[in-house]
Amino acid sequence: MTTGPSPSLPETIGAWLDSWPVPFPDAEAAAAFFGGGAAGRAWAAGLAWAAGLAPGPGGLHPRVDRDVMVATVQENAHRDFWDAWDAVRCPVLVVRAAKGMLKQQEADRMAERRPGTRIAVVPDAGHDVHLDDPAAVYRELAAFLAEVGPVGAG
Template sequence: MVWSEQVVVRAGVRLVCRDWGGSGPPVVLLHGLAGHAGEWDALARRLHSRYRVVAVDQRGHGASERHPRDVSRAAYVADVIAVADRLALRRPVLVGQSLGGHTALLTAAAHPGRVRALVLVEAGPGEPAPDRPAAIGRWLDSWPVPFPSRAAAAAFLGGGAVGAGWAAGLEEREDGWWPRFDRDVMVGSLAENARRSFRHEWEQIECPALVVLAQSSFVPGPEVDDMLRRRPATTAMSIPGTGHDLHLERPEVLHSLLAGFLEGLA
């Protein structure tokens, strides 16, 4: 194991991080909803020789506090700042996938002097979607837990690198393999996104930004067009043959794009 475990406690909430070390500029990796820090392992292995890399199990996820009372967007943002402060990550580059990208976006908007650059992987300001939390709840309810094995979970969760990445976040109990999150916490974490867009926050971002999208992207084309219209200096790229979990499908391609972006930062 190359990484070491770091624990940050903010307002009574325990946050567990995978610290990959490195002496270069800091990079913080933020997973998506129902995900875990280990999703970034393949990318982190490629980055940590040149950067100080930290992947966070966000509140309600993985090894972090499973039942936080506060699942607001502001709480997730404050956690990122707390991790940066406690681990001495000065002006990190924030890299986030899906809801983790949304957290990174809001952090960069709320703390412009604290973020060097922003990388959104399959993420954007979003549009109001009142039915999204219920849809996520139904999807999580469809999981046939406990899974009899990690391999069975990987097959159910899509197979290949994507299924393996999701299954790696499960925990083994006496009766099988279970998610390391609470279904209602996941649904609650989407409540604000369901009510409104965060286009205003996107416009407030002052740092360089890279948007990496899948060929079969969850981010609608009109939303991407609006993002680029509001921030014309944004760099946007698409990875062919990928879906929403492109960081699991093609970590080597994501690393290549990310490395080029990081090397170009002032």
């Protein structure tokens, strides 16, 4: 997630999808292509929200259409989400993957615009932080919830 416009996002996602060596011969090859580990296995097995593979002629093929995926991010190329961010009134935990799309500078800006925002950084995690290090995400979430208590209870 990013809060500002991302003009290159459709092109970046299109190029990434175009780089897939389709068909993948098997799930192991797909998992390796997607970086291995839990995230790679999830993408290869079709557990990720936006992708996944299905059996087809010659191996495994994407479950999604490339052009549809690119079209779904067109709005994000030109729109920012600062008004929505500024309207948030509850405690916020931002979990940022150190190797993910949300950069520290943008997370800092989020915290500046909404005091009380807690930023947690998960080292060595990428876009799929919840798959790369679920224990770290759980620890951060549990600590945050213990700190803020039930929302609306005060």
